[in-house]
Amino acid sequence: MIRHHPNTDLLTDYTVGSLSLAPTISVTTHLKFCDQCRDSVHSLKQLGGALLSDAEPETVSGDLLSQTLAKLDVESVTQSSAVDALADAQSTKCDDELKGIPNYLNKFLPRNGLSWRKLSSSVTVAPISVGETQYELALHKICAGGKTPVHDHHGVEYTVVLKGSFSDEDGMYHEGDFVVREPGDVHRPFATQHEDCICLSVLEAPIKLKGLGRVLNPFMKFQPS
Amino acid sequence: MVKMAKRPQQRTTMALIEGQDWNALLQRVGSHQDKDAFSALFAHFAPLLKGFLMKGSNLEPEQAEELVQETMIKVWRKAPSYSPAQAAASTWMYTIARNTRIDWLRKHAKISQQTDELVAEELFDENEESSPFTSLIQTRNSKNIKDHLGELPQEQLQVLTLMYFQGKSGQEVADELSIPLGTVKSRVRLALQKLKLKLSPNGEGTEAYAQ
Numbered sequence: 001m002i003r004h005h006p007n008t009d010l011l012t013d014y015t016v017g018s019l020s021l022a023p024t025i026s027v028t029t030h031l032k033f034c035d036q037c038r039d040s041v042h043s044l045k046q047l048g049g050a051l052l053s054d055a056e057p058e059t060v061s062g063d064l065l066s067q068t069l070a071k072l073d074v075e076s077v078t079q080s081s082a083v084d085a086l087a088d089a090q091s092t093k094c095d096d097e098l099k100g101i102p103n104y105l106n107k108f109l110p111r112n113g114l115s116w117r118k119l120s121s122s123v124t125v126a127p128i129s130v131g132e133t134q135y136e137l138a139l140h141k142i143c144a145g146g147k148t149p150v151h152d153h154h155g156v157e158y159t160v161v162l163k164g165s166f167s168d169e170d171g172m173y174h175e176g177d178f179v180v181r182e183p184g185d186v187h188r189p190f191a192t193q194h195e196d197c198i199c200l201s202v203l204e205a206p207i208k209l210k211g212l213g214r215v216l217n218p219f220m221k222f223q224p225s
Numbered sequence: 226m227v228k229m230a231k232r233p234q235q236r237t238t239m240a241l242i243e244g245q246d247w248n249a250l251l252q253r254v255g256s257h258q259d260k261d262a263f264s265a266l267f268a269h270f271a272p273l274l275k276g277f278l279m280k281g282s283n284l285e286p287e288q289a290e291e292l293v294q295e296t297m298i299k300v301w302r303k304a305p306s307y308s309p310a311q312a313a314a315s316t317w318m319y320t321i322a323r324n325t326r327i328d329w330l331r332k333h334a335k336i337s338q339q340t341d342e343l344v345a346e347e348l349f350d351e352n353e354e355s356s357p358f359t360s361l362i363q364t365r366n367s368k369n370i371k372d373h374l375g376e377l378p379q380e381q382l383q384v385l386t387l388m389y390f391q392g393k394s395g396q397e398v399a400d401e402l403s404i405p406l407g408t409v410k411s412r413v414r415l416a417l418q419k420l421k422l423k424l425s426p427n428g429e430g431t432e433a434y435a436q
Contacts, residue, residue: 018394036425049315057272
């Protein structure tokens with residue numbers, strides 16, 4: 001039973017597409033485990049559909065339909081089957097130790113496998129690059145019974161438990177749980193005795209823009225010239 | 226003879242168009258590659274999509290139409306996977322439009338080659354199976370939204386519109402309106418309460434409203 005979920009604010013940002021790349025990946029990963037949150041996101045999308053239906057219509061160019069119809073004719077069936085083949089190929093690419101984690105994550109993993117490096121005697125980390133600088137995305141593995149060093153957070157951290165479980169001062173987290181740590185939180189997670197724990201974590205890079213500048217989200221922002 | 230064989234289907238499509246049954250029309254596009262059904266959906270949704278995309282944004286009309294076209298082409302391509310039991314046509318259209326906009330923004334921002342490879346559809350992974358309750362929740366939500374959307378105070382509707390229409394985060398809406406983030410969050414939550422949207426009780430998210 002999943003006890004820890006993203007809150008409604010985060011699910012709303014997720015649904016409207018304003019979350020950055022790495023946090024989006026972490027929420028989708030949680031949804032893979034969590035029917036409840038998937039239904040919540042569906043509800044929020046329904047609101048999107050209702051707002052779309054209520055939008056003030058803007059007349060489109062007279063030939064937009066005929067242009068669009070013309071483009072449909074060149075669409076071919078082979079395109080979609082090529083995409084499926086690619087998806088199949090990707091879903092078979094999987095590190096042995098990652099068996100049991102959502103296939104969904106495979107497409108973000110490096111083609112030549114993960115490179116794990118030791119953070120401490122019981123913690124290894126494998127960074128996942130999605131070309132984003134604001135957040136660091138990584139898999140963390142804590143050996144059974146292992147403790148992580150006490151650490152605090154400069155930025156917000158989202159963690160999804162993929163396998164096993166871990167505990168900290170505030171509670172115990174199992175597969176699928178979504179854990180948020182705010183800047184300033186200090187904690188010392190440790191894995192349960194009998195099993196390694198693998199988590200997906202998204203850490204906001206410790207760069208803080210103070211004052212009025214809003215944090216630019218490199219994933220989404222575009223100003224037409 | 227060929228004409229005879231086609232007639233019943235034509236008539237059905239016509240009836241669906243007259244009845245503005247968008248869900249059924251979308252299904253027909255998927256099952257029959259029916260261009261009349263597609264054209265009817267286009268006539269209804271393209272102006273809505275354009276209005277939706279342009280409202281308050283700095284998109285040029287031509288850019289908005291480019292996005293409308295991309296969205297509708299994806300609708301055609303993905304229609305075979307559409308199921309009215311899982312989502313209303315408007316919900317489904319909204320999702321495709323959102324993904325199209327995200328991809329378009331990212332393509333034009335040219336941040337890095339790596340992110341170019343990822344498409345929004347993969348990030349959100351929409352082809353997810355629904356839970357046993359999805360259909361029930363959907364019916365209930367749709368009635369509640371219909372009944373209460375018009376009753377929302379202007380300030381709540383404004384915040385929702387900025388988020389949904391422009392893809393802005395809570396923080397960005399707060400900056401734009403020069404109000405605290407907590408106020409934005411409480412407006413969203415009050416609106417969602419008023420709409421009686423079915424949201425799961427989220428463990429960490431049940432703290433008191435900011436205002």
